[in-house]
Amino acid sequence: MAYNFDKIIDRRGTGTVKYEMLKGMFGREDLIPLWVADMDFETPPFIMDALRRRLEHPVLGYTVEPADYWQTVATWIEEHHQWKVETEWMTYIPGIVKGIGMVVNVFVAPDEKVIIQPPVYHPFRLTPLGNHREVVYNPLVEHEDGSYSMDFENLEKVCDEKCRVLILSNPHNPAGIVWDRETLVRLAAFCSKHHLLVVSDEIHCDMALFGNKHVPFASVSEEAAQCSITFGAPSKTFNIAGVVSSWAVVPNKEIRKKFFGWLEANEQNAPHLFAPIATMAALKEGEKWRQEMVHYIEGNVELVERYCKKYIPQVKPLRPQASYLVWLDCRGLGLTQKELNDLFINKAHLALNDGETFGKEGRGFMRLNVGESRIILQKALEQLRKAIELN
Ligand SMILES: Cc1ncc(COP(=O)(O)O)c(C=O)c1O
The missing domain is CATH 3.40.640.10 (Type I PLP-dependent aspartate aminotransferase-like (Major domain))
Known part of the structure; x- marks a missing residue:
């Protein structure tokens, strides 16, 4: 891999919806944000360079x-x-x-x-x-x-x-x-x-x-x-x-x-x-970056699949055929939507999209954004597992 998708980037303080709206959306800030659909990877260097070059002109x-x-x-x-x-x-x-x-x-x-x-x-x-x-x-x-x-x-x-x-x-x-x-x-x-x-x-x-x-x-x-x-x-x-x-x-x-x-x-x-x-x-200039990013996302999806199957089989991820959003079927937990949100937010300290946002057909689901360093994703899954075990 020429690009490093494992790198953890601190996005706080940059006017980032995913981080700065945690309190407003979820009522607290001590959450791993895995909701809004952008990725926590660095924007590719060739894009940053092109923008910087333009900014050199006065x-x-x-x-x-x-x-x-x-x-x-x-x-x-x-x-x-x-x-x-x-x-x-x-x-x-x-x-x-x-x-x-x-x-x-x-x-x-x-x-x-x-x-x-x-x-x-x-x-x-x-x-x-x-x-x-x-x-x-x-x-x-x-x-x-x-x-x-x-x-x-x-x-x-x-x-x-x-x-x-x-x-x-x-x-x-x-x-x-x-x-x-x-x-x-x-x-x-x-x-x-x-x-x-x-x-x-x-x-x-x-x-x-x-x-x-x-x-x-x-x-x-x-x-x-x-x-x-x-x-x-x-x-x-x-x-x-x-x-x-x-x-x-x-x-x-x-x-x-x-x-x-x-x-x-x-x-x-x-x-x-x-x-x-x-x-x-x-x-x-982006084809190589795109291919590596897609490959990394596939690895993240597989991690979610393996982890859920082994430790939290009540949560069933639907394998996405495209993109970095994983539709988690949490109906096996037997919780109301309110309880499900409470579990994710207040017990697991995770900010995912409530499935019901996408229509009543999404009741019992959560949407997980895996456009994330694998290290953070692993941590998030562990937090979820612990919260479910204690629930
Ligand atoms: C299906 C879909 N359409 C549109 C958007 C947003 O696009 P834009 O920021 O260009 O309005 C998103 C972002 O999550 C999306 O998932």
């Missing part, structure tokens, strides 16, 4: 992407995911949750609805609700082995003519699912038939694990391409969420005209100074 004025910016992003997508995108299909957006809010405002009338498939990343629910749009739920089906699939029969039942947008988490947060081509083809056919715009949030797509392969929604069929907006970013993969650099890919001309027109009118398509610099460094 003027920080208005900024524009370099001429080869969009081709660099397109090449990355094609090389990693075999999806050939045209540079004119792409635009900068200032973050993916903000992008979802923009889509809701541009494409969903106040009396129209948004479909989501819980348990799922909570802003998919909160953003439409916060914009006073109704949310329609099509929960995923949970199988005996803990895996999930989409419920197409129920989708048919809950979708009416007021449904305008479906938000897809691909790969899926919190269950780490890499959706297979067949599912995506079927979803595209459904959405196309019902005139639904699909927002495919692919922020975790460059972190497929254990030989799994991400399939971009828009790449599976012409129907999928024509009914979708895909969001992507280097922010999760390269640990630069604070830089805020994301993109939208829209193959359909009409959708593009409406969405890009709104972005342009509101100058939401203009990147800030650091976004293209960090993104270019990530995509041009």
Whole structure:
């Protein structure tokens, strides 16, 4: 390994949500934070160097992407995911949750609805609700082995003519699912038939694990391409969420005209100074780092699996097919959600995401972020084991 992911970094005092919001979110600060989805690894040195080089210049004025910016992003997508995108299909957006809010405002009338498939990343629910749009739920089906699939029969039942947008988490947060081509083809056919715009949030797509392969929604069929907006970013993969650099890919001309027109009118398509610099460094120099990081995450997931099986079999981790979030099924502990949170926070001194945040389907679950030095992760598992034994 050329990069050291074991290194423990003190992030306190840097305005870090994961650390500085512990008291506000969990009521105490003496917790190992394994919640917010950024990693505790150092941001790669080639990104830090690129930013430092820019800071050596004494003027920080208005900024524009370099001429080869969009081709660099397109090449990355094609090389990693075999999806050939045209540079004119792409635009900068200032973050993916903000992008979802923009889509809701541009494409969903106040009396129209948004479909989501819980348990799922909570802003998919909160953003439409916060914009006073109704949310329609099509929960995923949970199988005996803990895996999930989409419920197409129920989708048919809950979708009416007021449904305008479906938000897809691909790969899926919190269950780490890499959706297979067949599912995506079927979803595209459904959405196309019902005139639904699909927002495919692919922020975790460059972190497929254990030989799994991400399939971009828009790449599976012409129907999928024509009914979708895909969001992507280097922010999760390269640990630069604070830089805020994301993109939208829209193959359909009409959708593009409406969405890009709104972005342009509101100058939401203009990147800030650091976004293209960090993104270019990530995509041009980051492949080795990405591969090593993915390998390290796989090792962390395996540690969680081994540890739970041996010492705390009441807690069952679902192996993520992508990303560094592990969906822990804690129903074997036989606790209410309140008791479960009390166990993790006040007894084990760990800050994880409460599974219920992702919908009522997440009751009995916790989401563990393993984007962490293995030494800390081991310590966290030991704290959990002791707390369960004493409970
Ligand atoms: C599925 C998913 N989408 C979006 C985001 C956040 O993206 P952004 O910071 O660009 O809004 C996250 C972060 O956890 C996420 O897991």
